[in-house]
Amino acid sequence: MKIRVRFSKKGRVRFISHRDVARVFERALRVAGASVAYSEGFSPRPKISFGLALSVGFESDAEYLDVDLAAPVDQEDFPRKLSAALPDGLMVVAVAPLEPGTPSLQQSIVCCEWDFEVIGLDEAAITQAVSELLERSEVVLERDRKGKRTAVDIRPAVLSLKVAGPTANGVGLSATLATDQVTIRPDELIPLLGESVELSRAWRRKQWTNVDGQQLEPLAAAGDHRRETHVRDIGPIELAAAQNAAAGSKT
Amino acid sequence: MSETTVRHSTAPTVWPQLEGLLHRVSKPARYIGGELGAAYKAPNKDLISWLFVYPDTYEIGLPNQGLQILYEIINERSDGRADRSYAPWTDLEALMRAQGIPLFSVEHHTPAGDFDVMAFNLSAELTYTNVLNCVDLAGVPVRADERNIDHPIVMAGGHCTYNPEPLADFLDVVVLGDGEEAVGEITDIMAQFRGSGSTDRTELLRELSHLEGVYVPSMYVAHYDGPALRAVEPRFPDVPAMVRKRTVSDLAEWPYPKNQLVPLTEVVHDRLSVEVFRGCTRGCRFCQAGMITRPVRERPADQVRTMVKDGLDRSGYDEVTLTSLSTADMSGVDGLVTDIMNDSDACGAGPLSVSLPSLRVDAFGVDIAAEIQRGRRTGLTFAPEAGTWRMRQIINKLISEDDLYGAVDAAYSQGWKRMKLYFLTGLPSETDEDTLGIGELAKNCVDIGRKYTKRASTTVSLGGFVPKPFTPFQWFGQNTDVELQRKIFLLKDSTKRMHGVNLKWHDPKATLAEGITARGDRRLGPVIEDVWRRGGTFQEWSEHFDVSLWTEAMERHGLSIDWYVYRHRTEDEVLPWDHLDAGLHKDFLWTDWMDALDEVGLPDCRWTPCYDCGACTGYGIEHVVASATAPAGGSQGTAGPRTKAVPVTLGMGPRQ
Numbered sequence: 093m094k095i096r097v098r099f100s101k102k103g104r105v106r107f108i109s110h111r112d113v114a115r116v117f118e119r120a121l122r123v124a125g126a127s128v129a130y131s132e133g134f135s136p137r138p139k140i141s142f143g144l145a146l147s148v149g150f151e152s153d154a155e156y157l158d159v160d161l162a163a164p165v166d167q168e169d170f171p172r173k174l175s176a177a178l179p180d181g182l183m184v185v186a187v188a189p190l191e192p193g194t195p196s197l198q199q200s201i202v203c204c205e206w207d208f209e210v211i212g213l214d215e216a217a218i219t220q221a222v223s224e225l226l227e228r229s230e231v232v233l234e235r236d237r238k239g240k241r242t243a244v245d246i247r248p249a250v251l252s253l254k255v256a257g258p259t260a261n262g263v264g265l266s267a268t269l270a271t272d273q274v275t276i277r278p279d280e281l282i283p284l285l286g287e288s289v290e291l292s293r294a295w296r297r298k299q300w301t302n303v304d305g306q307q308l309e310p311l312a313a314a315g316d317h318r319r320e321t322h323v324r325d326i327g328p329i330e331l332a333a334a335q336n337a338a339a340g341s342k343t
Numbered sequence: 344m345s346e347t348t349v350r351h352s353t354a355p356t357v358w359p360q361l362e363g364l365l366h367r368v369s370k371p372a373r374y375i376g377g378e379l380g381a382a383y384k385a386p387n388k389d390l391i392s393w394l395f396v397y398p399d400t401y402e403i404g405l406p407n408q409g410l411q412i413l414y415e416i417i418n419e420r421s422d423g424r425a426d427r428s429y430a431p432w433t434d435l436e437a438l439m440r441a442q443g444i445p446l447f448s449v450e451h452h453t454p455a456g457d458f459d460v461m462a463f464n465l466s467a468e469l470t471y472t473n474v475l476n477c478v479d480l481a482g483v484p485v486r487a488d489e490r491n492i493d494h495p496i497v498m499a500g501g502h503c504t505y506n507p508e509p510l511a512d513f514l515d516v517v518v519l520g521d522g523e524e525a526v527g528e529i530t531d532i533m534a535q536f537r538g539s540g541s542t543d544r545t546e547l548l549r550e551l552s553h554l555e556g557v558y559v560p561s562m563y564v565a566h567y568d569g570p571a572l573r574a575v576e577p578r579f580p581d582v583p584a585m586v587r588k589r590t591v592s593d594l595a596e597w598p599y600p601k602n603q604l605v606p607l608t609e610v611v612h613d614r615l616s617v618e619v620f621r622g623c624t625r626g627c628r629f630c631q632a633g634m635i636t637r638p639v640r641e642r643p644a645d646q647v648r649t650m651v652k653d654g655l656d657r658s659g660y661d662e663v664t665l666t667s668l669s670t671a672d673m674s675g676v677d678g679l680v681t682d683i684m685n686d687s688d689a690c691g692a693g694p695l696s697v698s699l700p701s702l703r704v705d706a707f708g709v710d711i712a713a714e715i716q717r718g719r720r721t722g723l724t725f726a727p728e729a730g731t732w733r734m735r736q737i738i739n740k741l742i743s744e745d746d747l748y749g750a751v752d753a754a755y756s757q758g759w760k761r762m763k764l765y766f767l768t769g770l771p772s773e774t775d776e777d778t779l780g781i782g783e784l785a786k787n788c789v790d791i792g793r794k795y796t797k798r799a800s801t802t803v804s805l806g807g808f809v810p811k812p813f814t815p816f817q818w819f820g821q822n823t824d825v826e827l828q829r830k831i832f833l834l835k836d837s838t839k840r841m842h843g844v845n846l847k848w849h850d851p852k853a854t855l856a857e858g859i860t861a862r863g864d865r866r867l868g869p870v871i872e873d874v875w876r877r878g879g880t881f882q883e884w885s886e887h888f889d890v891s892l893w894t895e896a897m898e899r900h901g902l903s904i905d906w907y908v909y910r911h912r913t914e915d916e917v918l919p920w921d922h923l924d925a926g927l928h929k930d931f932l933w934t935d936w937m938d939a940l941d942e943v944g945l946p947d948c949r950w951t952p953c954y955d956c957g958a959c960t961g962y963g964i965e966h967v968v969a970s971a972t973a974p975a976g977g978s979q980g981t982a983g984p985r986t987k988a989v990p991v992t993l994g995m996g997p998r999q
């Protein structure tokens with residue numbers, strides 16, 4: 093059977109890479125007593141697949157992985173057991189069985205909600221820069237793709253962007269950024285607000301999938317009859333509410 | 344690992360300043376700690392606090408077992424606590440210096456200067472400048488004679504401490520040999536000293552110098568006759584004239600590490616390690632590790648099994664390495680390996696890989712490899728070390744060509760496609776025929792592989808030989824870098840048209856720098872300080888290594904490379920480490936050196952009568968070996984110690 097796991101990554105552990113997180117989970121699954129299925133062949137690997145990478149230094153409430161299990165686990169107890177085997181800062185929030193045929197995380201995530209802390213300009217200047225950016229119909233970004241420079245209009249990828257107010261060290265922003273078709277990464281977006289603006293912290297708050305035209309939280313997308321086993325925050329996306337998760341919950 | 348591992352303390356921490364810098368440096372996970380198994384014993388002024396420092400990057404230093412063992416032993420004591428630290432990479436170092444952030448521990452991010460002891464692990468000569476850099480970054484004077492009672496005691500242990508003289512100006516205390524017992528005794532003395540209310544640092548150091556295995560360089564004075572060393576003598580009658588190494592007689596009493604550290608980020612040996620025995624009496628004459636760690640002390644097989652099982656259960660690793668200098672020589676190793684694999688199958692946690700740090704060069708070695716690499720197969724590595732039988736008799740690595748070809752045939756026939764062969768060049772009395780013999784061996788290995796697969800290949804990894812203290816070759820004049828380079832090119836030319844043979848080699852200039860410090864005396868101190876002051880840190884890394892820093896410093900301080908590196912020593916010469924005792928009688932080593940030049944081999948004393956080298960006879964201990972007979976296969980072929988790789992590889996980091 094396959095399961096989808098939602099976990100958070102917070103605090104000092106934010107400095108470990110996506111690859112490190114994968115290795116940590118491989119070990120933690122073994123410590124927690126889950127029998128993970130292995131690939132066939134000369135070098136068998138555990139069948140675990142991760143969603144979108146989170147950059148080193150970014151925190152998140154909503155990271156996902158899919159695990160192919162050779163034997164079922166007790167779903168009630170499993171999140172706690174797996175969390176206990178994880179380092180401080182990585183915590184399993186929820187687990188749901190994955191219906192056969194559910195598209196992979198990589199294929200189905202369409203956008204992410206973010207909170208940022210930026211430094212380098214005051215709140216008024218940032219607010220000004222945000223509204224200027226949003227007013228533009230086209231924002232062309234030069235990117236290096238396999239050694240070739242290409243120009244991309246990233247404006248369609250900025251689904252929402254709002255100033256959330258002052259934070260401990262700078263100014264808080266909330267954004268929803270597309271991850272399918274035209275995409276933009278946080279570290280590309282922030283410099284567009286001004287040369288001196290620097291991203292000092294970032295929190296991924298939510299990820300959304302698109303299943304048959306409906307936007308669902310990835311655990312909900314795992315199989316809709318399982319909804320009752322999920323924790324909070326499940327429902328269709330409301331772009332306008334993106335800033336809900338603002339500064340209040342920041343660590 | 345859960346919330347319970349992190350305790351809050353009121354002690355100073357650099358974390359708030361450091362945190363804001365970490366998004367600007369490469370691999371910030373190096374600096375956050377958080378490993379499973381980390382002690383997190385809260386800072387407390389009443390405890391004797393140790394900071395164990397590995398003077399290279401986190402990835403290289405974290406797996407160091409010696410450091411982890413001592414870290415645990417101190418943290419188990421009610422009167423001690425220990426944290427760890429690693430050399431920050433150059434990007435972070437620059438930011439730390441700019442912002443006045445000192446070296447810190449990875450657990451509590453406590454400034455290094457706040458500890459009672461900074462204890463360095465010295466495993467490689469080219470890390471010496473990093474030792475100075477770490478002490479300096481801690482805000483502690485680099486020279487021992489400038490420190491006062493408020494500064495930590497700067498200590499060192501590890502294999503390089505068998506010639507600590509080049510670092511005599513910088514180290515307060517050196518521990519020779521196994522540290523398990525010594526660190527406790529040092530803690531006792533320091534606690535007593537603190538209780539006495541004394542503030543006389545010299546008194547503390549003098550007290551420590553009375554402990555067996557503890558060498559306090561400042562309690563000794565060196566006398567010279569021109570370039571020659573006449574003697575190193577104690578300054579005071581109560582300071583021992585000869586410092587004897589420590590040897591733990593029974594490994595079963597020390598089942599450490601019990602909580603091997605499992606890092607959050609990738610490190611060089613990212614797997615469970617269980618030490619199955621310590622010491623090696625194969626008697627390879629180039630091998631310092633084999634000489635200084637005698638006699639052989641095996642861990643009971645049952646204890647190994649328990650340590651493996653417990654270690655896998657708590658860490659979640661799917662790979663374990665059974666460490667020693669030559670694991671295939673462990674009594675009953677095949678049964679042990681089978682038991683470990685069966686234990687793992689029974690618990691059903693997915694495929695387990697067992698690895699051995701080196702393989703014996705015979706079919707028996709390959710059979711074990713086939714058994715243990717069921718999970719996942721990497722390439723196979725053998726270490727014949729020299730290209731001709733004549734040369735292998737000289738170095739006492741008595742592997743016949745038949746042994747090697749038998750092993751290689753077994754390996755290719757069981758599905759391996761790539762072999763790696765380790766060799767040394769620059770060995771005593773080496774001729775071009777011996778050097779070219781390396782290529783011939785490699786070519787024959789590929790030819791054997793062709794019988795089984797078209798893709799058969801063999802990589803030759805060639806290291807430059809550096810004569811080390813307390814080996815029969817300690818009297819030998821090292822080859823010049825020019826000569827080593829000539830031999831490398833000779834071999835390169837001859838293997839160019841050998842299809843399937845690849846050649847990799849270590850930079851002969853790094854071999855030269857290693858040679859300067861390996862057998863140097865106290866006059867090397869200013870040279871090391873000079874190299875460090877001119878920015879020569881991370882000399883194990885090819886991108887930072889710069890031989891001209893070393894050669895120019897030698898010149899500036901009026902020291903001759905010919906004298907220190909290339910010169911053959913005579914029997915009556917006083918060696919810089921003659922006042923230290925690694926357990927080996929000097930006349931045993933000299934006789935073995937003469938035997939080497941006569942091309943006479945010396946069988947392993949585990950299964951033949953004792954040669955009275957001194958390691959047992961002088962210490963009232965003996966081998967602890969479960970089997971009274973030599974392991975099956977009969978060959979003396981064993982891979983040399985490769986745990987500490989030769990320093991600089993071309994174009995990449997220091998280890999592969």
Ligand code: SF4
Nearest residue numbers: 948953954955956959
């Ligand atoms: S004292 Fe004898 S038995 Fe012990 S290591 Fe030396 S030669 Fe071998």
